[in-house]
Amino acid sequence: xxxxxxxxxxxxxxxxxxxxxxxxxxxxxxxxxxxxxxxxxxxxxxxxxxxxxxxxxxxxxxxxxxxxxxxxxxxxxxxxxxxxxxxxxxxxxxxxxxxxxxxxxxxxxxxxxxxxxxxxxxxxxxxxxxxxxxxxxxxxxxxxxxxxxxxxxx
Amino acid sequence: xxxxxxxxxxxxxxxxxxxxxxxxxxxxxxxxxxxxxxxxxxxxxxxxxxxxxxxxxxxxxxxxxxxxxxxxxxxxxxxxxxxxxxxxxxxxxxxxxxxxxxxxxxxxxxxxxxxxxxxxxxxxxxxxxx
Numbered sequence: 001x002x003x004x005x006x007x008x009x010x011x012x013x014x015x016x017x018x019x020x021x022x023x024x025x026x027x028x029x030x031x032x033x034x035x036x037x038x039x040x041x042x043x044x045x046x047x048x049x050x051x052x053x054x055x056x057x058x059x060x061x062x063x064x065x066x067x068x069x070x071x072x073x074x075x076x077x078x079x080x081x082x083x084x085x086x087x088x089x090x091x092x093x094x095x096x097x098x099x100x101x102x103x104x105x106x107x108x109x110x111x112x113x114x115x116x117x118x119x120x121x122x123x124x125x126x127x128x129x130x131x132x133x134x135x136x137x138x139x140x141x142x143x144x145x146x147x148x149x150x151x152x153x154x
Numbered sequence: 155x156x157x158x159x160x161x162x163x164x165x166x167x168x169x170x171x172x173x174x175x176x177x178x179x180x181x182x183x184x185x186x187x188x189x190x191x192x193x194x195x196x197x198x199x200x201x202x203x204x205x206x207x208x209x210x211x212x213x214x215x216x217x218x219x220x221x222x223x224x225x226x227x228x229x230x231x232x233x234x235x236x237x238x239x240x241x242x243x244x245x246x247x248x249x250x251x252x253x254x255x256x257x258x259x260x261x262x263x264x265x266x267x268x269x270x271x272x273x274x275x276x277x278x279x280x281x282x283x284x
Contacts, residue, residue: 023187030183031176034227038175039168041222046162059225059234060261066226067265075273088182091193092200093175093226094262100197101270106277117274124194125266128228132201132235133255139209140239140251 026087033082033089041066041093063094070095074102100124167221174216174223197228204232209240234259 041062048058070090073079079099083090090096101121108120122129185196204227207213213233216224224230235255242254256263 030179034179035172035176038223038226039172041226042171050157063262064265068269071269071273075277089179092179092182105274131198135205136235136239136255139236
């Protein structure tokens with residue numbers, strides 16, 4: 001047995017014996033990759049603000065750039081590797097939303113460009129939009145009824 | 155136009171952003187590891203939570219504190235939708251609840267649809283590794 005293999009088998013043994021370590025490791029990876037993606041967003045946001053865009057428009061530009069990058073990284077099969085390593089670190093930022101659109105679309109490409117790609121794009125993103133938009137409409141209606149944000153709760 | 159790079163790389167702002175964004179992702183990771191929720195359901199939970207916290211005015215504090223650390227995660231997407239709906243209500247009344255949210259998130263949704271379709275078109279089918 002060469003040393004590398006011994007180390008590997010030992011690592012496997014350790015992983016098997018300590019069920020706590022994977023989740024800690026996963027959380028650590030999710031933390032720094034997720035944090036890094038947000039920080040990249042913040043740098044883009046700061047540049048936009050320096051250029052004189054307002055907060056709303058700057059936020060939109062950040063979303064568009066991050067979504068564009070992650071969509072193409074998914075298409076090139078790079079994002080899946082990051083996702084395997086980082087777990088929620090790449091899933092929870094808006095990059096995960098773009099990834100959830102491209103992944104199923106790629107898989108069903110053989111079913112055609114309209115119902116295959118165009119239809120399956122929304123396998124995951126569809127529910128996200130349904131619940132997100134519905135929640136925002138309900139929030140708006142509640143706001144209309146009480147006509148106040150319950151900031152006093154905090 | 156001149157850009158003041160000291161403002162762009164203000165380390166305190168970036169640190170707050172990094173830590174907050176990271177913690178939100180840890181919450182997601184714990185949900186993945188400790189529950190049987192699928193990633194799709196976790197995304198839905200995050201967006202809905204963001205919309206509710208945004209509606210209550212709580213998420214605004216996090217956005218003021220962490221900037222992109224709070225807006226880049228999907229909870230920020232929900233917050234953006236809710237904030238837009240409330241702004242729409244203030245401007246147009248009831249109809250604003252329907253137009254405001256999507257209007258605020260329009261850039262992200264349109265980019266996701268357009269780039270998503272484009273990226274799927276140029277993607278190569280996965281090679282099965284044997």
